[in-house]
Amino acid sequence: MTDPRRARYVALFAAESRSLLAGGRRTLAAWFDAPEERAPAEELFRVLHTIKGMAASLAFEPLVAAVHDAEEELATVRRGERVPDRPWMVALERTLDDLALRCERAVAGEDATAPAEAAASRGAARDTVVRVDLDRLDALLEDLGSLLTARQELERHAAADGFSPVARSAVAMSRRLDALQDRILDVRLAPLAEVFERLPPLVRDLARQLGKDVTVDVTGEELEVDRTILGLLPEPILHLLRNAIDHGIETPEIRKANGKRPAGRIAVQARRERDSVVVELSDDGRGVDVDAVAARARALGILDEDAELGTDGLLGVLARPGFSTAASVTEVSGRGVGLDAVVARLQSVGASVGLTTVAGKGTVFTIRLPTRLGIVRTLVAAIGDERYVMPLTHVGELVPWEPEQAQQEGGRSVIEVRGELVPVLDLRRLLLFRGAPPPRRRPAVIFEAQGVRIALLADQVHGQVDAVIQPIDRPKGMPRWITGATVLGDGRPALMLDLASVV
Amino acid sequence: MAQRILICDDAIFMRTMIADILTGAGYEVVGEAESGLQAVERYKTLKPDLVTMDIVMPDMGGIDAVRAIVAIDPDAKILMCSAMGQQQLVVEAVQAGAKDFVVKPFQPARVLEAVQRVLAG
Numbered sequence: 001m002t003d004p005r006r007a008r009y010v011a012l013f014a015a016e017s018r019s020l021l022a023g024g025r026r027t028l029a030a031w032f033d034a035p036e037e038r039a040p041a042e043e044l045f046r047v048l049h050t051i052k053g054m055a056a057s058l059a060f061e062p063l064v065a066a067v068h069d070a071e072e073e074l075a076t077v078r079r080g081e082r083v084p085d086r087p088w089m090v091a092l093e094r095t096l097d098d099l100a101l102r103c104e105r106a107v108a109g110e111d112a113t114a115p116a117e118a119a120a121s122r123g124a125a126r127d128t129v130v131r132v133d134l135d136r137l138d139a140l141l142e143d144l145g146s147l148l149t150a151r152q153e154l155e156r157h158a159a160a161d162g163f164s165p166v167a168r169s170a171v172a173m174s175r176r177l178d179a180l181q182d183r184i185l186d187v188r189l190a191p192l193a194e195v196f197e198r199l200p201p202l203v204r205d206l207a208r209q210l211g212k213d214v215t216v217d218v219t220g221e222e223l224e225v226d227r228t229i230l231g232l233l234p235e236p237i238l239h240l241l242r243n244a245i246d247h248g249i250e251t252p253e254i255r256k257a258n259g260k261r262p263a264g265r266i267a268v269q270a271r272r273e274r275d276s277v278v279v280e281l282s283d284d285g286r287g288v289d290v291d292a293v294a295a296r297a298r299a300l301g302i303l304d305e306d307a308e309l310g311t312d313g314l315l316g317v318l319a320r321p322g323f324s325t326a327a328s329v330t331e332v333s334g335r336g337v338g339l340d341a342v343v344a345r346l347q348s349v350g351a352s353v354g355l356t357t358v359a360g361k362g363t364v365f366t367i368r369l370p371t372r373l374g375i376v377r378t379l380v381a382a383i384g385d386e387r388y389v390m391p392l393t394h395v396g397e398l399v400p401w402e403p404e405q406a407q408q409e410g411g412r413s414v415i416e417v418r419g420e421l422v423p424v425l426d427l428r429r430l431l432l433f434r435g436a437p438p439p440r441r442r443p444a445v446i447f448e449a450q451g452v453r454i455a456l457l458a459d460q461v462h463g464q465v466d467a468v469i470q471p472i473d474r475p476k477g478m479p480r481w482i483t484g485a486t487v488l489g490d491g492r493p494a495l496m497l498d499l500a501s502v503v
Numbered sequence: 504m505a506q507r508i509l510i511c512d513d514a515i516f517m518r519t520m521i522a523d524i525l526t527g528a529g530y531e532v533v534g535e536a537e538s539g540l541q542a543v544e545r546y547k548t549l550k551p552d553l554v555t556m557d558i559v560m561p562d563m564g565g566i567d568a569v570r571a572i573v574a575i576d577p578d579a580k581i582l583m584c585s586a587m588g589q590q591q592l593v594v595e596a597v598q599a600g601a602k603d604f605v606v607k608p609f610q611p612a613r614v615l616e617a618v619q620r621v622l623a624g
Contacts, residue, residue, distance in 0.1 A: 005523060008519070009516065009519070009520065012515055012516040012519055013516055016514055016515055016516050043561070045559070046513070046559050046560070046561060049559045049586065050513060050514045050517075050559070052586065053514065053517060053586055053607045053608070054514060054516045054517065056586075056587075056607060056608040057516070057517070057520060057607065057608040057609065059608075
């Protein structure tokens with residue numbers, strides 16, 4: 001087909017079939033609870049029928065046949081020849097998953113076969129959707145970071161005379177750069193659907209493997225976040241879902257005995273909150289046993305003997321490296337292994353994780369994602385030849401430090417800052433740096449996090465930059481307070497230190 | 504003046520495709536509706552020369568929408584858009600007052616022929 005409009009139709013098909021199937025899954029999830037209803041059958045028929053019509057228009061023949069078969073199966077219920085029972089609905093659920101996959105394949109196949117046609121139609125009509133290599137988008141972002149750094153230099157020079165032509169040009173350029181930054185970050189957005197639509201079949205497979213009966217409900221898949229953030233999501237989400245199915249959801253027998261419906265319910269719900277997208281993973285299982293976690297934490301000396309463990313502190317304890325790996329905890333806590341890795345991975349892109357749980361009722365993990373990659377105002381510090389950046393939000397001030405000033409208090413090195421004794425941490429020691437010796441006079445970065453003030457010793461401080469922070473693949477053993485990386489204006493890489501975690 | 508057409512279909516995909524065919528032939532698409540209820544409302548306010556009507560839609564299906572529109576305007580010119588295998592529904596729609604029908608997937612020439620026929624009739 002050489003219709004130049006075809007690319008647009010295919011893009012419409014991709015978006016519309018996706019949203020129709022997502023709606024169909026929701027309809028089906030609700031139908032499980034009220035199988036005597038007939039409206040869901042009509043609604044699901046409409047979903048299938050619309051997809052079939054679109055697929056036929058694009059001559060996606062195998063897909064048309066598959067949708068037609070599903071329609072026929074549904075027709076047995078619509079005609080009253082079959083009473084929908086649970087196994088039939090489970091089969092229908094699989095059919096919807098399969099159709100979603102087939103739709104994606106049809107669209108992907110279009111891309112594979114399209115180049116010749118696209119080349120032929122180029123010039124005749126412009127496609128409204130183009131595909132861009134992710135590396136190129138990343139390169140664009142790196143350039144943006146360097147430009148932002150260069151802007152700061154320019155602004156510093158321009159500040160010398162605010163009325164000079166240079167200063168005016170700097171202001172004009174600065175505005176354009178802000179707009180450019182918004183656009184570049186916008187281009188990188190991608191819908192959560194790319195991750196979410198794979199979840200229902202995966203959850204069902206996992207549930208089957210683990211002998212559980214689970215329905216899954218996904219909403220908010222149309223919301224968009226940065227591609228890099230999206231790319232990091234599958235692993236932590238799958239991990240949390242696996243934990244929920246394995247340790248949260250009870251067996252059908254236990255659920256029945258506790259007056260719950262036999263099938264557990266897992267919901268993955270996304271919503272927008274100001275600049276963030278909040279993803280909630282909830283299950284209606286047995287909840288985390290807070291007392292068991294507290295007892296274990298006390299035994300390990302993480303929690304004081306007389307301290308209570310509230311919901312606020314629960315995640316902090318569960319996500320401690322090593323804590324949740326103890327099988328005994330997993331058994332009794334209703335939560336599985338490896339939470340520390342999940343939380344660290346999410347934090348590496350600026351996401352935060354929360355946990356609420358009610359014994360016997362279920363657990364909710366709340367992941368708050370930045371929608372855009374962080375451009376963070378940072379302070380650049382040096383140790384030897386190495387450069388590090390730290391977010392300015394926590395930095396209070398810089399004070400000079402010399403070895404003579406060091407005081408000891410309770411076996412710790414402290415420094416007096418404005419009449420207050422502040423503990424000193426040497427970045428060299430934290431990083432196990434073994435290069436040239438430090439200068440005698442060193443800057444101490446005074447920062448405050450979690451209510452604690454600390455003086456962090458660097459070799460030098462190189463001023464502030466707006467850094468585009470990229471998440472990093474952390475090698476084993478890398479400290480958890482190294483949360484990302486950036487490229488400085490001079491092209492040198494710098495690691496991002498999360499001061500809050502250093503505390 | 505170009506003749507004014509209202510497109511009713513629950514899929515943006517289908518509405519876009521029909522709109523492309525119709526505007527390409529010089530017709531004016533004055534409005535779109537994505538449910539039977541919306542179709543009736545839009546018909547009242549837009550008073551189009553012709554309506555293309557999908558059969559399977561949420562809220563109110565296409566056939567009920569035909570009945571409601573014909574009740575408002577007995578001269579309404581409605582062209583049904585049906586899928587293969589919906590003969591029974593097409594007959595029902597024609598009995599309800601639809602003037603003609605086309606079958607999906609759309610072939611532009613067929614659609615335009617049917618539109619001309621209904622407008623002339």
